[in-house]
Amino acid sequence: MFQFPGDPTTPGIASTPNLPDSKRVSPVESEQLPKIPVTPISYADASPILEHLGGPPSPREWQGALPFTYHVGPGPAKVKMHLKQDYQFRTIWDVIGKVKGTSSPDEWVVAGNHRDAWVYGAVDPNSGTAAMLESVHGLGELLKSGWKPKRTIVIGSWDAEEEGLIGSTEWGEDHAQELGNAAAYFNMDVAVSGKKFGASGVPSLKEFIREIAKAVPSPQGGTVYESWKKTSEPSAESHRSQETSTFRPPPAATHNDVPVGDLGSGSDYTVFLQHLGVPSTDVSSTGDYGVYHSVFDNFAWFKKFGDPDFRYEQQMARVYGLEVIRMSSADVLPYDYENYGREILVYLDAAKSKSKERFGDKVPDFSAALEGARHLQEAGTKILQKQRKMPTAPDRLNAKLREAERALLIPEGLPNRPWFHHAIYAPGQYTGYAAVVIPGVNEAIDRGDLRRTEQQIAALAAALNRTALVLEQYR
Numbered sequence: 001m002f003q004f005p006g007d008p009t010t011p012g013i014a015s016t017p018n019l020p021d022s023k024r025v026s027p028v029e030s031e032q033l034p035k036i037p038v039t040p041i042s043y044a045d046a047s048p049i050l051e052h053l054g055g056p057p058s059p060r061e062w063q064g065a066l067p068f069t070y071h072v073g074p075g076p077a078k079v080k081m082h083l084k085q086d087y088q089f090r091t092i093w094d095v096i097g098k099v100k101g102t103s104s105p106d107e108w109v110v111a112g113n114h115r116d117a118w119v120y121g122a123v124d125p126n127s128g129t130a131a132m133l134e135s136v137h138g139l140g141e142l143l144k145s146g147w148k149p150k151r152t153i154v155i156g157s158w159d160a161e162e163e164g165l166i167g168s169t170e171w172g173e174d175h176a177q178e179l180g181n182a183a184a185y186f187n188m189d190v191a192v193s194g195k196k197f198g199a200s201g202v203p204s205l206k207e208f209i210r211e212i213a214k215a216v217p218s219p220q221g222g223t224v225y226e227s228w229k230k231t232s233e234p235s236a237e238s239h240r241s242q243e244t245s246t247f248r249p250p251p252a253a254t255h256n257d258v259p260v261g262d263l264g265s266g267s268d269y270t271v272f273l274q275h276l277g278v279p280s281t282d283v284s285s286t287g288d289y290g291v292y293h294s295v296f297d298n299f300a301w302f303k304k305f306g307d308p309d310f311r312y313e314q315q316m317a318r319v320y321g322l323e324v325i326r327m328s329s330a331d332v333l334p335y336d337y338e339n340y341g342r343e344i345l346v347y348l349d350a351a352k353s354k355s356k357e358r359f360g361d362k363v364p365d366f367s368a369a370l371e372g373a374r375h376l377q378e379a380g381t382k383i384l385q386k387q388r389k390m391p392t393a394p395d396r397l398n399a400k401l402r403e404a405e406r407a408l409l410i411p412e413g414l415p416n417r418p419w420f421h422h423a424i425y426a427p428g429q430y431t432g433y434a435a436v437v438i439p440g441v442n443e444a445i446d447r448g449d450l451r452r453t454e455q456q457i458a459a460l461a462a463a464l465n466r467t468a469l470v471l472e473q474y475r
């Protein structure tokens with residue numbers, strides 16, 4: 001996912017069976033396919049190679065658990081590696097279910113989880129798929145009882161996530177137009193690997209997730225929110241951040257409440273949020289999960305360690321199902337733009353201090369972006385009052401609320417990564433799955449590029465003011 005996720009031969013467009021070959025980039029020319037052959041190997045195969053490397057010792061953090069000092073080479077040992085690269089086009093399958101909305105059928109609430117796994121994938125992704133199917137079961141019961149959603153519910157079981165978010169990305173690109181109107185995308189993936197509830201989301205939906213956690217019972221007694229609060233207290237912090245760091249970047253500390261993380265990448269919300277600007281969330285219940293992406297992520301592990309009596313599966317089905325039900329039935333969309341502005345101010349303060357370290361007395365002027373974030377926060381405060389008053393005909397209010405997240409998209413995309421449009425969130429280019437917030441600005445600072453930092457502050461300020469103006473247009 002260096003440049004864009006999905007089919008490496010169809011950047012920005014849907015890879016459908018009838019797409020003419022002339023529209024595809026050949027695999028040899030795709031920017032997305034690595035040019036250096038790479039293969040994962042086991043420690044048993046790796047140790048004789050590592051043991052016979054000379055040169056200087058490796059940096060401390062590269063030293064692993066094998067009982068000798070790691071060196072970085074080159075040589076003197078030589079390794080001959082035979083790799084078979086099986087380049088072929090293969091068919092993948094997304095399975096889509098829909099429940100048509102009554103009053104706003106063109107406004108979609110999308111919920112998804114991938115279905116493919118590296119091996120057995122009991123946790124990743126099947127703990128998510130099981131919980132998702134149980135939510136769907138619940139929706140079916142509700143429909144039988146006569147309940148109907150106002151907005152259209154779309155449930156997606158994505159294929160080929162592990163190879164680069166291919167199923168969700170291609171589906172998202174194929175439905176870009178309809179998704180321009182979507183109210184939310186709810187993701188699950190590694191849904192249950194233990195007992196600690198956690199969530200990530202755009203700031204406008206963080207309070208929405210907390211409210212849902214207050215409505216769902218926890219297998220530990222009380223509500224999910226209460227046990228979430230216990231495990232997110234400072235004493236629990238070091239343990240928690242250590243074991244979930246692969247999945248959850250640290251959240252912005254604007255609230256004296258349970259922390260909801262920021263969305264980076266490594267799962268299927270990427271196309272929805274970062275390419276199309278659909279407000280998104282990701283929820284999970286995590287624990288010690290050393291079998292991630294290995295053959296040992298299997299049913300025996302799940303039964304013995306993950307969730308022996310499947311009660312956390314029930315919890316996640318309820319959380320996920322309630323997200324879908326509340327969003328598809330809300331009279332007024334429950335977005336909080338005041339909090340969005342407030343979080344961006346925190347991101348900007350951090351970027352400003354970092355830029356002082358980087359550029360010294362030539363520190364760029366952040367005032368336009370800070371002003372933009374305050375503008376968004378104020379517009380958010382005003383529109384929250386209108387949301388709480390619940391107008392009798394809320395269509396226009398809802399339309400402005402939906403349009404606001406799209407106004408955070410930068411039309412030309414991020415520098416060198418035009419597929420990524422979101423001004424506030426992107427996967428980091430060098431941080432793996434973790435999010436980089438206000439990525440244009442932060443990555444320009446990291447490169448020590450003063451001119452680009454200034455350009456990106458201006459682009460961010462424009463996006464923030466654009467978003468605030470959209471909210472202010474509602475009177």
Ligand SMILES: [Zn+2]
Nearest residue numbers: 124125189190
């Ligand atoms: Zn997964």
